[in-house]
Amino acid sequence: MSSTEEYLEESKTYPGHKVRRPGSQVSRWFAPWKRGLGTWGFVLNRVAGLGLVLYLFLHLAVLSLLTRGQEGWDAFITLAKSPLFLLLDVVLLAGILGHGLNGLRVALIGTGLLVRWHRPLFIAVAVIAVLGLVAGALLFFSA
Amino acid sequence: MSWQITYKIKRYHPDQGSRVDTFQVEIEPERTVLDGIELIWAKQDRTLVFRHACHHASCGSCGLVVNGVEVLPCIKLIQDATTDGGTLEVEPLRNFPVVADLVVDMAPFFERMQLIGMPIVGPTGPLPGQEPDEYTAFENCIECGLCLSACPVVATDSKYLGPAALAAAERVIEVSEGRLSDEVLAAVDNEHGLWRCHAAFECSEVCPSNVDPAGRIMALRRRMTFERLRRLVGAKG
Structure with missing residues (x-):
């Protein structure tokens, strides 16, 4: 069930009658359950997009460590080589691959070029993303 | 052979607000979700407000959200929507003002x-x-x-x-x-x-x-x- 900020208002169609109006339902941007592959792609792009925006700010915060000199930066580099941090790198890679490849898919169907192929394209995007993610994870942890 | 189905229907009345009512229905799996709603109206609650006309997906008036997905309940079979002993969560269409119970303002x-x-x-x-x-x-x-x-x-x-x-x-x-x-x-x-x-x-x-x-x-x-x-x-x- 969707969570909505419902409110009552006077009906324009039925004067004198109060109707229950649905409010903005942002929660539906993150609810792919029981929905088609298209919605999974829609949700993927939103989740990954928000994650990448968050990463951008984290990245800027990390870069600001440079202002503390070599000592502060070296401490961060030590942290960055820890397994937990490498796992976060894998999550970042998942976001980049998911958002980037799915973005290409949306561009191809959104301009009317491969509309009928939107489901196979989503599966292709998922397969390529998973392969890229596995390769990237192996690279991160073996380097 | 009949199935036992639980209908959880989202209700709304301007004076009573919103609530979910639960109804137990005995119905053949080959019948439709709308048939079940009509059974509830006929035998359990005459105040239930819903809209329908043709019963064969040509008038477009009965649209609902059933178990989270938009359907025409007049052509959605019980056996395609749930299993014996299962539950059907029935809501009015989303993104529309709700006039009463399952009826929206189109x-x-x-x-x-x-x-x-x-x-x-x-x-x-x-x-x-x-x-x-x-x-x-x-x-x-x-x-x-x-x-x-x-x-x-x-x-x-x-x-x-x-x-x-x-x-x-x-x-x-x-x-x-x-x-x-x-x-x-x-x-x-x-x-x-x-x-x-x-x-x-x-x-x-x-x-x-x-x-x-x-x-x-x-x-x-x-x-x-x-x-x-x-x-x-x-x-x-």
């Missing part, structure tokens, strides 16, 4: 269609040069509103023109060899028009008439993109 749908001129376009069937399998008939739209309810973009942008009206606009252009009135063009080519669609394809997933609104929106977008490029090149030349 005005937001028809207001959008009016912007496009409420087209009943023809000719039906593929146009010259169009392969039959490329053809999806907007003429088959039964104006049930499932597409508007399923669209996640309408859920956050109440001004978005929505799938049915945009599909109608594309069909109008298609049968008039690319021509579109300035009024319709203004309604379609803006931030709340065809560019707002985010390709979730949920409208096409739930459409009971295979109108494929999402495909039509993409076709309209391709048409407008080429038109803009043509104008751009023309302006430079």
Whole structure:
């Protein structure tokens, strides 16, 4: 069930009658359950997009460590080589691959070029993303 | 053999607010979700408000959300919606004002269609040069509103023109060899028009008439993109 900020208002169609109006339902941007592959792609792009925006700010915060000199930066580099941090790198890679490849898919169907192929394209995007993610994870942890 | 089904129906009355009522129904699995609702109305609660007419997916008046997905309950079989002993969560369509219980005010749908001129376009069937399998008939739209309810973009942008009206606009252009009135063009080519669609394809997933609104929106977008490029090149030349 969707969570909505419902409110009552006077009906324009039925004067004198109060109707229950649905409010903005942002929660539906993150609810792919029981929905088609298209919605999974829609949700993927939103989740990954928000994650990448968050990463951008984290990245800027990390870069600001440079202002503390070599000592502060070296401490961060030590942290960055820890397994937990490498796992976060894998999550970042998942976001980049998911958002980037799915973005290409949306561009191809959104301009009317491969509309009928939107489901196979989503599966292709998922397969390529998973392969890229596995390769990237192996690279991160073996380097 | 009958199945025992639990119907959880979202109710609304202006004086009583919203609640969910639970009903136990004994019904054959080959019957429809609407049959079950009618049984509840006939034998358990005469105050239940719902809308229906034809019982065969041609009037488009009974659309509901059943277990989280938009359906026409008149053609949704019990056995396709749940299992013996299962539950059916029944809600009114989303993105519409609820008048009472399962009945919504369809005005937001028809207001959008009016912007496009409420087209009943023809000719039906593929146009010259169009392969039959490329053809999806907007003429088959039964104006049930499932597409508007399923669209996640309408859920956050109440001004978005929505799938049915945009599909109608594309069909109008298609049968008039690319021509579109300035009024319709203004309604379609803006931030709340065809560019707002985010390709979730949920409208096409739930459409009971295979109108494929999402495909039509993409076709309209391709048409407008080429038109803009043509104008751009023309302006430079």
